[in-house]
Amino acid sequence: MSSMDHAQRLEEQIDQWRSYLRRRQAIHAVDIAELEDHLREQIAGLTDAGLAPDEAFLVAVKRMGELDALSREFACEHSDRLWKQLVAFAPESAEPATGGRTDAIVAFGLAVAAALAIKLPALFGLRLDQDVELLDQGAGVYARNMSLFVLPFLAGYFAWKRQLGAASVRWLAVAFVAAIAFVNIWPFAPGSDTLALAVLHLPIALWLLVGVAYAGGRWGQVDGRMDFIRFSGELFIYYVLIALGGGVLTGFMALLFQAIGINAEPFFAFWLLPCCAMGAVIVGAWLVEAKQSVIENMAPVLTRLFAPLFAAVLVAFLAALLWTGHGLDIGRNVLIAFDLLLAVVLGLLLYSLSARDPRAAPGTFDVVLVVLVVSALLADAVALWAIAARISEFGFSANRVAALGENAILLVNLAWSAVLYIRFARGRGSFAALERWQTDYLPVYAVWAAIVVVVFPLLFG
Amino acid sequence: MDINKDLIAASSTPIVLAILAEQDSYGYAILQRVRDLSGGHMAWTDGMLYPVLHRLERLGHVEARWQVADSGRRRKYYRVTSQGRAQLAEERRQWQAVDTTLRGLWSVPFPQGA
Numbered sequence: 001m002s003s004m005d006h007a008q009r010l011e012e013q014i015d016q017w018r019s020y021l022r023r024r025q026a027i028h029a030v031d032i033a034e035l036e037d038h039l040r041e042q043i044a045g046l047t048d049a050g051l052a053p054d055e056a057f058l059v060a061v062k063r064m065g066e067l068d069a070l071s072r073e074f075a076c077e078h079s080d081r082l083w084k085q086l087v088a089f090a091p092e093s094a095e096p097a098t099g100g101r102t103d104a105i106v107a108f109g110l111a112v113a114a115a116l117a118i119k120l121p122a123l124f125g126l127r128l129d130q131d132v133e134l135l136d137q138g139a140g141v142y143a144r145n146m147s148l149f150v151l152p153f154l155a156g157y158f159a160w161k162r163q164l165g166a167a168s169v170r171w172l173a174v175a176f177v178a179a180i181a182f183v184n185i186w187p188f189a190p191g192s193d194t195l196a197l198a199v200l201h202l203p204i205a206l207w208l209l210v211g212v213a214y215a216g217g218r219w220g221q222v223d224g225r226m227d228f229i230r231f232s233g234e235l236f237i238y239y240v241l242i243a244l245g246g247g248v249l250t251g252f253m254a255l256l257f258q259a260i261g262i263n264a265e266p267f268f269a270f271w272l273l274p275c276c277a278m279g280a281v282i283v284g285a286w287l288v289e290a291k292q293s294v295i296e297n298m299a300p301v302l303t304r305l306f307a308p309l310f311a312a313v314l315v316a317f318l319a320a321l322l323w324t325g326h327g328l329d330i331g332r333n334v335l336i337a338f339d340l341l342l343a344v345v346l347g348l349l350l351y352s353l354s355a356r357d358p359r360a361a362p363g364t365f366d367v368v369l370v371v372l373v374v375s376a377l378l379a380d381a382v383a384l385w386a387i388a389a390r391i392s393e394f395g396f397s398a399n400r401v402a403a404l405g406e407n408a409i410l411l412v413n414l415a416w417s418a419v420l421y422i423r424f425a426r427g428r429g430s431f432a433a434l435e436r437w438q439t440d441y442l443p444v445y446a447v448w449a450a451i452v453v454v455v456f457p458l459l460f461g
Numbered sequence: 462m463d464i465n466k467d468l469i470a471a472s473s474t475p476i477v478l479a480i481l482a483e484q485d486s487y488g489y490a491i492l493q494r495v496r497d498l499s500g501g502h503m504a505w506t507d508g509m510l511y512p513v514l515h516r517l518e519r520l521g522h523v524e525a526r527w528q529v530a531d532s533g534r535r536r537k538y539y540r541v542t543s544q545g546r547a548q549l550a551e552e553r554r555q556w557q558a559v560d561t562t563l564r565g566l567w568s569v570p571f572p573q574g575a
Contacts, residue, residue: 037489037537041489041532077512
């Protein structure tokens with residue numbers, strides 16, 4: 001071998017050694033750099049003493065000590081490293097993370113923009129506290145635009161981050177502009193349900209646009225859509241956490257200012273709450289992005305905890321229903337309650353799937369999920385049966401059709417999921433089929449939501 | 462003769478501080494110096510030195526800086542702080558007390574059977 005070959009081979013060996021070290025959580029990149037310098041010095045010293053590079057490498061690695069023991073020593077000294085720290089800029093990287101900083105600046109800029117956007121109507125003298133009354137009269141500018149104050153900025157953030165092509169950006173912009181134009185121009189009848197329905201469904205329809213921006217060209221792939229599902233769950237959790245923190249902060253704020261005789265409530269109600277509620281969406285999204293590989297995804301952890309509990313409750317409910325023979329008491333809101341139940345079950349299923357290793361064999365938890373889905377389907381079937389018997393009595397209002405449509409969509413999804421899951425659990429189908437079904441189904445929710453927003457006002461006035 | 466682990470662990474702080482008190486240095490050079498001084502008896506496992514250095518850094522006894530060495534690689538150099546010097550003086554007093562005690566006992570030759 002020539003000396004060139006030797007040098008190259010040595011580099012390969014050092015690379016491999018480095019990659020072994022990198023897997024140790026307690027040893028950070030900056031420590032690896034320090035140890036590598038040591039290793040190279042040692043090798044140089046040994047080759048000078050007459051050893052071949054291969055031998056020198058082996059001796060140097062041996063002298064460095066066993067990897068497990070070394071990692072343990074580092075862990076003793078840096079026990080904090082075993083806890084993944086929630087800091088945005090990894091301090092161990094020797095070079096400042098300029099990419100991360102630009103990212104943060106853009107995210108916070110957009111968060112401020114979203115926070116200001118919600119104050120735009122105030123420029124025209126529209127007050128947030130009068131919005132609910134106005135909504136009854138068919139106005140309600142804030143309610144109509146609630147999702148539009150923030151989601152375009154969120155989509156914009158991902159369009160920038162994923163460097164979306166001009167065609168996609170144009171397409172997204174057109175969709176958002178169309179949504180803004182429609183909800184603001186359409187003359188919803190005063191006191192009609194269709195406006196409230198539109199307000200509730202518009203965010204669901206627009207969330208698909210955020211998804212397209214998030215996936216950044218990977219929307220066509222199962223993985224791209226699955227990542228978006230994961231992102232949505234994490235964002236929700238971050239948002240709830242930020243909201244809790246915000247609640248504590250405002251509580252203290254109110255207390256402190258009250259103590260000196262200043263009423264902070266108007267500031268809180270008109271500025272802090274609405275602006276932070278908008279900005280927190282973008283900040284949350286940025287945090288999810290920044291943390292996705294650093295800390296454990298929380299949504300799957302929560303589903304692990306709650307899927308068995310929900311399954312137990314549903315099974316107990318069905319058993320009690322059978323045992324007592326009580327009919328379901330069909331109130332006005334029971335359909336919505338069952339819609340929400342199916343949505344929760346779907347969420348539990350979805351986030352369990354999102355965290356599952358597709359190659360792993362079926363296990364106990366899969367059985368729990370099948371029980372959960374099947375018992376939810378049965379419970380929903382009972383409810384639908386009871387509602388169908390009295391649907392003529394209730395009549396087909398916009399609210400009821402929307403709720404029924406949602407129920408049908410969730411029911412179809414869960415029923416086919418159950419079939420696919422049982423096939424998989426019995427070893428007759430692949431897990432990929434289930435993933436594909438769930439991710440392919442995403443546009444259905446958005447399309448239905450869009451129908452509720454756009455078509456229902458035409459049908460129901 | 463191998464020196465036992467507890468003794469190595471206990472003596473690592475004064476040894477490292479004393480070497481750094483002579484001049485700023487880095488891991489490999491510190492180990493070489495220990496090897497030379499001990500005539501090869503103080504066989505530290507190379508990697509174990511670094512957690513010790515990091516501990517001293519955390520306690521404020523030494524300061525670290527990255528610098529490009531003659532080899533062209535970036536290297537982490539350590540420098541003893543004034544607090545580290547005070548610590549070294551304290552360690553030195555303690556070790557001398559131990560040493561004096563042992564010397565008093567070791568005026569007799571090696572025990573039988575050793």
